[in-house]
Amino acid sequence: MKVFISIPWFHPAYKAGGPVQSIANMVEQLAVNSREPQDGTFEFWIFCSNKDLDGSTLNVEFDKWVNYSDSTKVWYSSTNNLLPVLKNEIKKERPGYLFITGIYSWQFSLKPLLFCGLVKKIISVRGMLHPGALSQKKFKKQLYLLLWKALGVYKKNIFHATNEEEKKYIEQVFGMKARVMVAANFPHILPLQQVVEKKEGYLKLISVALISPMKNILLVLEALAGAKSIPESGEPGIGNVEYNIYGPIKETGYWKECLELIKKMPANIKVNYHGHIPPAEIVNVVAKNHVFILPSKSENYGHAIYEALAAGRPVITSMNTPWVALQTASAGINVPMDDSTGLQKAIGYFVAMDQDQLNDWSIAAREYALNKVDLDKIRKQYNEMFC
16 A cells, blocks of 8 residues: 655654654554554655754755655655645555645645545644644634635545544534544654662653643743742742753744743752754653653643653653553653643652652553553554555
């Protein structure tokens, strides 16, 4: 089965975060002969830009097919207008499906949807219809979705949801008659990492994420800025915290707010911004910290969150991700996405832990991650979607 994929960015681009990782994981899991004899073999042809999210040019051959793996080819477009190439290649290769990743790109979503005939289309919304995501740049997104409805494109094509909750969000926007297939994201399972030395009263926190309001880094900084090392006047104490932030800055205005708060940190809080980091290096920086923190306003999947759990790092996150009931499993703590006091208490809980306690939570985080994933089941879901 040939599947053409339209996506704004693809590896070695990585600064756009989750959607890039989702597609990379998918082609890795499906682009080889499936383990089940009844499953098919997939060939992927990926159309994307030759730039990363920040406009930097990738060190790749472009405007031609490049081998990504034995069963995956990539066309890195230098013009950002791949419609003529895409139409021509669809006509020549006759793929079974055009898999459109995202819904807000004119070049990579709407134009392929409207003008590429002769092929069935699947629209992968990638969390973009989650209420938390729709609350950001709300007016612009409402206009765009009105255009989709006016054009009626949702009536003729299939939507891809990564879970039942996302299916409901698609139906809320486009109606119950929308055709939706559910196929979960494939994870990248990092190896378990040894817990670094942990003393009571000290904690090393880490976030790996795009710096934008959606990831809620500012809320973490607000929680830390209000934390005293010693309780005063009934205020909670928190001990000493080192907070390490990794990721590209997507919204400079938001980052300026973060920087202003960093300047006001009490003496017991140290904040380090390390810039963006290639995916291959994530396991190394996660391993140097005790707890992963990311109270996102919404996550379709949250690859960085899952990878931290798999590596054996407890996670502090919001309730708007797939990774819930963390505290019940001793794998982390879920807090409301707008509760800096609750976030402060969660941080303080881990600050107070000793080595043996954190070791136990590390093992539990790993078990939680592995128990949440059934790779064979996910493969079958994609086989059914692409049948």
